Amino acid sequence: xxxxxxxxxxxxxxxxxxxxxxxxxxxxxxxxxxxxxxxxxxxxxxxxxxxxxxxxxxxxxxxxxxxxxxxxxxxxxxxxxxxxxxxxxxxxxxxxxxxxxxxxxxxxxxxxxxxxxxxxxxxxxxxxxxxxxxxxxxxxxxxxxxxxxxxxxxxxxxxxxxxxxxxxxxxxxxxxxxxxxxxxxxxxxxxxxxxxxxxxxxxxxxxxxxxxxxxxxxxxxxxxxxxxxxxxxxxxxxxxxxxxxxxxxxxxxxxxxxxxxxxxxxxxxxxxxxxxxxxxxxxxxxxxxxxxxxxxxxxxxxxxxxxxxxxxxxxxxxxxxxxxxxxxxxxxxxxxxxxxxxxxxxxxxxxxxxxxxxxxxxxxxxxxxxxxxxxxxxxxxx
Amino acid sequence: xxxxxxxxxxxxxxxxxxxxxxxxxxxxxxxxxxxxxxxxxxxxxxxxxxxxxxxxxxxxxxxxxxxxxxxxxxxxxxxxxxxxxxxxxxxxxxxxxxxxxxxxxxxxxxxxxxxxxxxxxxxxxxxxxxxxxxxxxxxxx
Ligand SMILES: [Zn+2]
Numbered sequence: 116x117x118x119x120x121x122x123x124x125x126x127x128x129x130x131x132x133x134x135x136x137x138x139x140x141x142x143x144x145x146x147x148x149x150x151x152x153x154x155x156x157x158x159x160x161x162x163x164x165x166x167x168x169x170x171x172x173x174x175x176x177x178x179x180x181x182x183x184x185x186x187x188x189x190x191x192x193x194x195x196x197x198x199x200x201x202x203x204x205x206x207x208x209x210x211x212x213x214x215x216x217x218x219x220x221x222x223x224x225x226x227x228x229x230x231x232x233x234x235x236x237x238x239x240x241x242x243x244x245x246x247x248x249x250x251x252x253x254x255x256x257x258x259x260x261x262x263x264x265x266x267x268x269x270x271x272x273x274x275x276x277x278x279x280x281x282x283x284x285x286x287x288x289x290x291x292x293x294x295x296x297x298x299x300x301x302x303x304x305x306x307x308x309x310x311x312x313x314x315x316x317x318x319x320x321x322x323x324x325x326x327x328x329x330x331x332x333x334x335x336x337x338x339x340x341x342x343x344x345x346x347x348x349x350x351x352x353x354x355x356x357x358x359x360x361x362x363x364x365x366x367x368x369x370x371x372x373x374x375x376x377x378x379x380x381x382x383x384x385x386x387x388x389x390x391x392x393x394x395x396x397x398x399x400x401x402x403x404x405x406x407x408x409x410x411x412x413x414x415x416x417x418x419x420x421x422x423x424x425x426x427x428x429x430x431x432x433x434x435x436x437x438x439x440x441x442x443x444x445x446x447x448x449x450x451x452x453x454x455x456x457x458x459x460x461x462x463x464x465x466x467x468x469x470x471x472x473x474x475x476x477x478x479x480x481x482x483x484x485x486x487x488x489x490x491x492x493x494x495x496x497x
Numbered sequence: 498x499x500x501x502x503x504x505x506x507x508x509x510x511x512x513x514x515x516x517x518x519x520x521x522x523x524x525x526x527x528x529x530x531x532x533x534x535x536x537x538x539x540x541x542x543x544x545x546x547x548x549x550x551x552x553x554x555x556x557x558x559x560x561x562x563x564x565x566x567x568x569x570x571x572x573x574x575x576x577x578x579x580x581x582x583x584x585x586x587x588x589x590x591x592x593x594x595x596x597x598x599x600x601x602x603x604x605x606x607x608x609x610x611x612x613x614x615x616x617x618x619x620x621x622x623x624x625x626x627x628x629x630x631x632x633x634x635x636x637x638x
Binding site: 227230231233240241242243244245246247249254255256257259262263304305306307308309310339353360361362363364365366391 | 503505507519526527529530537538556557558559561562563565566568569570571572582584585586588590591592593595596597598606608620629631632633
């Protein structure tokens with residue numbers, strides 16, 4: 116018999132900039148909030164997976180939370196760090212080794228665009244020295260070609276940002292809570308053509324923790340268990356177009372998001388049409404647009420109509436990035452993928468307050484993408 | 498002023514007709530840039546050095562509108578004097594798409610599919626007063 120897995124506790128430290136609170140401390144606060152949400156104590160945790168990119172080794176947080184001797188494994192997997200921690204908790208419970216555990220991700224980055232460690236990324240010094248080691252360039256180049264191929268307009272790029280900041284303005288945990296109009300987005304500084312300043316998310320700070328258990332024990336901790344039906348992480352295949360690539364093959368492959376989505380739908384026994392809401396990687400507004408199609412929610416090019424018609428708004432047919440996404444929350448790498456799951460749990464519990472998606476959504480989807488070409492997907496069901 | 502390449506082994510220099518130095522998989526003919534010892538296409542472990550073509554077509558592009566962080570960037574990072582520069586992938590027929598700086602930074606003058614040719618451009622001046630150069634692609638006039 117397959118062991119099913121449920122999320123029974125969620126905790127988050129506010130995203131944004133919190134002076135005087137370390138990334139690690141933000142992770143600890145998220146853990147305490149998740150424990151309170153599930154009505155359990157740190158001593159009840161049988162195991163943990165956690166990670167951050169720039170805020171220290173996650174397992175050192177036991178000296179703040181309590182030295183209980185639990186199994187704590189650090190995860191480091193770039194933008195999929197949080198997703199990989201969740202994947203590991205999910206599989207540990209499914210395998211029957213432990214019944215109750217926690218995934219935690221947190222981070223705190225310096226201001227401005229990410230400084231790429233070219234050596235760590237397996238790139239020559241010449242690459243960064245020549246001005247090519249910027250993730251922002253990849254996003255500009257990918258959406259520029261996509262607009263050329265599929266007729267996506269600048270207006271739709273700006274509308275994605277406008278939606279993100281409007282949704283963020285209704286989210287007390289979000290960093291950017293001031294609505295910004297489509298025109299203001301278009302008129303802001305051009306950072307990497309065709310993407311302007313307000314079309315990009317910024318590296319930031321924050322922490323998220325999720326407590327999971329065997330589904331048959333979920334009633335011990337919550338009245339509203341949310342079932343994790345799929346958790347998938349995929350790396351790139353030959354021919355895909357990825358961030359920080361000095362060259363790409365002539366042969367084309369659709370990339371890790373397409374592979375990850377297919378595997379997740381298969382694991383969950385669902386199809387894209389079965390999903391009620393989605394949190395999709397929006398490092399910049401073009402990414403949200405491209406990821407709608409790469410995850411299977413529409414055909415390439417259909418996004419233009421969907422966005423202009425407001426279908427991805429909270430009250431629309433297919434709400435996307437209901438908490439404001441990376442654009443309004445910023446991107447603390449270790450925590451970002453878990454934030455998406457946190458938001459989906461709130462939405463499926465009906466606890467999302469003023470930004471609650473109407474008509475009792477039953478299924479929710481998350482997707483992260485990052486360097487050097489990895490994608491993480493989850494599917495939740497009420 | 499002497500000119501030195503930003504690195505050895507990435508492009509031929511000095512040369513009247515500089516070329517990028519890549520690698521070719523002996524087993525499946527996959528072309529890679531820069532050179533590497535293993536083939537991501539067929540998992541083969543034998544590659545040989547190959548000089549890449551100097552001409553191709555622009556596959557996609559963007560414009561770097563703000564000074565990159567230094568390090569790793571070696572060029573001008575002063576916000577008052579920084580000049581935006583183009584970046585793109587150029588598809589070299591039968592070989593590979595290479596990422597490079599572009600000599601043009603005007604969106605009106607860059608079109609997907611346009612013919613491009615490899616050139617060498619100045620990047621910065623080193624401590625010894627040498628001009629450090631790197632590779633770029635320019636529209637074919
Ligand atoms: Zn090969």
